[in-house]
Structure formats: structure tokens, C-alpha cells
Amino acid sequence: xxxxxxxxxxxxxxxxxxxxxxxxxxxxxxxxxxxxxxxxxxxxxxxxxxxxxxxxxxxxxxxxxxxxxxxxxxxxxxxxxxxxxxxxxxxxxxxxxxxxxxxxxxxxxxxxxxxxxxxxxxxxxxxxxxxxxxxxxxxxxxxxxxxxxxxxxxxxxxxxxxxxxxxxxxxxxxxxxxxxxxxxxxxxxxxxxxxxxxxxxxxxxxxxxxxxxxxxxxxxxxxxxxxxxxxxxxxxxxxxxxxxxxxxxxxxxxxxxxxxxxxxxxxxxxxxxxxxxxxxxxxxxxxxxxxxxxxxxxxxxxxxxxxxxxxxxxxxxxxxxxxxxxxxxxxxxxxxxxxxxxxxxxxxxxxxxxxxxxxxxxxxxxxxxxxxxxxxxxxxxxxxxxxxxxxxxxxxxxxxxxxxxxxxxx
Numbered sequence: 001x002x003x004x005x006x007x008x009x010x011x012x013x014x015x016x017x018x019x020x021x022x023x024x025x026x027x028x029x030x031x032x033x034x035x036x037x038x039x040x041x042x043x044x045x046x047x048x049x050x051x052x053x054x055x056x057x058x059x060x061x062x063x064x065x066x067x068x069x070x071x072x073x074x075x076x077x078x079x080x081x082x083x084x085x086x087x088x089x090x091x092x093x094x095x096x097x098x099x100x101x102x103x104x105x106x107x108x109x110x111x112x113x114x115x116x117x118x119x120x121x122x123x124x125x126x127x128x129x130x131x132x133x134x135x136x137x138x139x140x141x142x143x144x145x146x147x148x149x150x151x152x153x154x155x156x157x158x159x160x161x162x163x164x165x166x167x168x169x170x171x172x173x174x175x176x177x178x179x180x181x182x183x184x185x186x187x188x189x190x191x192x193x194x195x196x197x198x199x200x201x202x203x204x205x206x207x208x209x210x211x212x213x214x215x216x217x218x219x220x221x222x223x224x225x226x227x228x229x230x231x232x233x234x235x236x237x238x239x240x241x242x243x244x245x246x247x248x249x250x251x252x253x254x255x256x257x258x259x260x261x262x263x264x265x266x267x268x269x270x271x272x273x274x275x276x277x278x279x280x281x282x283x284x285x286x287x288x289x290x291x292x293x294x295x296x297x298x299x300x301x302x303x304x305x306x307x308x309x310x311x312x313x314x315x316x317x318x319x320x321x322x323x324x325x326x327x328x329x330x331x332x333x334x335x336x337x338x339x340x341x342x343x344x345x346x347x348x349x350x351x352x353x354x355x356x357x358x359x360x361x362x363x364x365x366x367x368x369x370x371x372x373x374x375x376x377x378x379x380x381x382x383x384x385x386x387x388x389x390x391x392x393x394x395x396x397x398x399x400x401x402x403x404x405x406x407x408x409x410x
Contacts, residue, residue: 020136027091028109030084032255035075038090040259041108042074044115045101057086062099070097104178104277111176112260113189114199119273120184121249135183137243142186144240145253146172149202152232154329158291159235161366163298171198192261200264203255205232206274209241209284213276216283225287235291238284241276245284250277297360302327302370303379304357306349311342320343325354328361335359335370348378355379 015106027082039058043049046063051074060072069327075083091109110116110249118141122134150168151160176189190199208231212224226232244251254273257263276284304322320342321334337345348355356377359370 013400020284027088027095027106030087030091033087033091033109034260035083035087036229037259038087038105038109039076041105042072044256044259045104047072047101047105056080058243061150062097062101064099064101070099098182100178102169104189107176107178107189110196111189112192112258113176114192114196114258114261115256116142116188116190116199116202117256117273118145118186118244119252120244121251122184122247124184131183135179135217137247138183138186139177141240141244142177142188143172144243145202145237146175146188146198147234148234148240149198149205149232151236152201152205152234153197156230156232156296157234158226158229159295159363159369161295161363162330163361163367166331167329171195185247186244188206196261196264199255199257200267201232203267203271205234205237206255207231208252209237210274210276210288213280213283216286217279222286222290224261225290233287235288235295238288238291242281242284242288245276245278245281248278250275252276292363295363297362297371299360300328300369300370301356301358302333303331303354305354306345307332309342309349315339320345322355322357328367330361331369333361333368333370335373337376339371341373341376342374344378351378353378353380 004216014252039060042060047060048063049058049060050071052058055076057073057075058237060074062070072093073086074090075086089352091106094106097103107113114162118138120134120138130205147165147168150171151157151164153171154164154168157163169193174191174194178187178189179185188197205228208228212228212233215224216222244253254270257267257269263269302322302324303326304319304324308321309318310320317336319334320337321332323332324330341357345355356375356379357370357373357375358375361367362369362371
């Protein structure tokens with residue numbers, strides 16, 4: 001932990017992605033809403049059309065037993081003089097409504113998004129509510145699957161480990177989430193502008209995983225999971241599916257495209273949800289273990305700042321830890337260096353210079369270890385960058401020393 005001087009101004013806190021948009025407390029501008037898109041979203045989120053003048057407007061009521069207490073008049077086109085007025089009244093009514101279905105429609109209008117929806121068949125508690133753990137399990141499983149899709153967008157691999165995890169996690173910052181009461185359903189709104197490749201790849205990966213599971217259950221072979229890697233299936237995805245299905249009578253996942261953006265090339269306009277059952281768990285677990293076991297090491301050439309050096313005596317080989325600056329999408333890596341390379345790394349550390357090194361990232365341990373390290377050389381940087389590195393390394397050393405003193409250890 002670092003301590004900030006009391007008189008130093010605080011850095012601005014990064015708000016939650018859903019907060020600055022204020023997407024459901026204020027209705028969108030009616031002049032920018034396509035009536036056809038609004039109608040498609042109402043239908044998608046369970047609203048029922050109950051009459052209206054054909055070709056002019058439709059009357060929509062929300063889902064649920066109390067749906068008849070509210071209705072919207074939504075024009076089908078802008079061809080009539082009262083279309084904008086009807087749109088404005090419908091959007092105001094949606095903003096005032098407490099219905100989750102109304103909020104989801106407003107989110108999809110304000111931020112054109114592909115929707116990824118998860119369902120779990122689990123028992124509900126009194127009055128339709130769910131235990132805390134049930135909803136947490138759903139959120140955890142959904143996040144794992146979203147992260148698996150974001151990782152696969154960056155590189156196809158059966159096991160990613162720490163590679164690309166930082167940038168993949170950051171890419172999920174703009175995704176909005178809406179949970180239905182009862183802990184049985186969750187929807188992720190993935191903005192088309194930044195996240196459509198993620199939605200498309202996850203859609204393809206889910207179908208590939210379903211086909212691979214069917215093949216394994218029918219033949220006992222795991223070969224289909226090898227081919228499914230190219231479609232985005234990975235250890236992370238199988239782990240997410242296991243977490244989703246475990247403890248349920250079954251689970252489903254569906255991807256629905258943003259009406260305002262149209263259907264991506266090569267995808268069906270509408271597809272059925274992909275279903276998984278408890279009987280699929282052995283195949284999914286076996287596939288995850290296979291991906292973890294068989295992912296090969298990766299040759300790399302890394303540039304990084306030395307953050308830790310350790311060896312048993314004054315001479316011989318030693319262990320070095322680098323903060324990776326370039327060459328691989330991982331935050332840190334450890335390696336064992338011979339005496340000469342260890343000496344070079346030590347001098348570079350004292351001078352505040354990064355080093356460049358070749359080797360192979362081992363999948364064991366999550367691609368956090370470099371084997372066969374060689375060619376350690378310092379990398380020249382400008383004075384400003386050297387000062388920044390020195391300050392960063394000094395802070396790291398001070399923190400490590402503080403914890404060492406507190407714990408009485410090295």
C-alpha cells in the first residue's frame with residue numbers, strides 16, 4: 001500500500017461505464033430513434049403488440065402479469081405528421097417505467113448494442129428471489145465467457161494463460177449489464193462500435209463448443225475440440241460453460257444482433273439459443289484439461305524492466321523477474337539466467353535500463369515463465385523514460401522492503 005500526502009489532490013475516479021451515459025434516466029431524442037428499431041427492440045424484450053392501426057402504429061404492452069396497466073403507441077414509420085409526437089410519448093413512458101424490460105429497451109436505443117443473454121434453470125427462493133450465491137454464479141460464468149471471447153479476438157489458442165488478458169479485460173469496460181429478478185437471467189449489451197467482433201466470435205465459439213461436445217458424447221473422441229480452437233473455443237470458454245451449467249438443470253446462451261446495425265456478415269438473422277446440460281460437464285471439463293495440458297510453449301523476444309533479482313550465492317545463475325514492456329501481452333515474467341546474463345540484468349536494473357531477451361514462454365503457470373533465456377542486452381532509452389522507470393522500480397523496491405520488514409522475511 002502507498003500513502004498519499006494529505007494536501008495532494010486526488011486523482012479523478014473512473015466512473016462505472018453505465019453511469020456517465022445515464023442511458024435510462026433520460027429518454028433518447030425522438031428525432032434520432034428509428035421507429036422500426038424501437039418496434040424490434042420491444043418485441044425482443046418481451047413486449048406484446050395488441051392491436052393498432054396497421055401500417056400506422058402499434059399498441060404495445062410490457063411483459064408480465066401486470067402488462068395491461070401500461071401501453072405504448074409506437075408509429076411504424078415517420079410518414080405521418082404525429083409520428084414524432086407518438087415516439088416522444090412512448091420514450092417518456094419507457095423512462096418513467098419501473099419495468100426491467102423498459103430499461104433494457106432504452107439501453108439498446110441509447111447505445112446500439114448486440115445483446116448476449118444467459119439463462120440458468122435453477123430453483124428460485126420465496127417470492128421468486130434467488131440466493132446471493134446463485135446470482136453471483138451467473139455473473140461470474142458470464143464474465144468468464146465474455147473474457148474468453150475477448151481473448152479469442154486477439155489470438156486463437158486453446159490456453160491463453162496471462163497472454164492478452166490485460167487488453168482483453170480492458171475491452172469489456174464499455175459492456176453494460178442488466179440482470180433480471182430471480183438470478184436466472186443476465187443480459188450483456190455489447191456496443192456495436194467497439195464490441196461487435198467479440199459478439200460475433202463468441203456466437204461462433206458457442207456453436208463450435210456445442211458441436212464438439214456432441215461429437216465427444218457420441219464417439220468418445222476429443223478431436224473436435226482441437227478444431228474448435230480456430231472458432232474461439234478455449235480453456236477459458238470451457239471453464240465459463242462449466243461454471244454456468246454446474247448446479248443447474250440446464251443453461252442457454254443467445255446472441256441477438258443490434259437492429260440499428262443489422263446482421264453481421266456470415267451470421268444468421270436469428271438463431272436459436274445454444275443449450276448445455278449437466279450431462280455435458282464431463283466433456284467440457286475434459287476439454288479444458290486437454291487445452292491446459294497440450295498448449296505448446298511460444299518463442300518470444302521480450303523487452304522488460306528488471307524488478308527483482310535473486311540467487312543463492314554471490315556467483316552462479318540466478319532468477320530474474322521482468323515487467324514486460326513489449327514482445328508479449330503479459331504483465332510479468334520470470335526466468336533463470338546464467339552468471340553473465342544475470343550480471344548484465346543487474347547492471348541494467350541499477351542504471352534504470354530495460355533489457356531485451358529471447359526464450360520460450362511456457363504454458364505451465366499461465367505463460368509467466370521464460371525458459372531457455374539468452375541474448376540478454378540492455379536497451380537504450382531517453383532520459384525521461386529512464387527517470388520514469390527508475391521511479392517506478394524504486395517505489396516497487398520500497399514496497400517490497402516494507403512488506404519484508406513487516407513479515408520478517410526476505
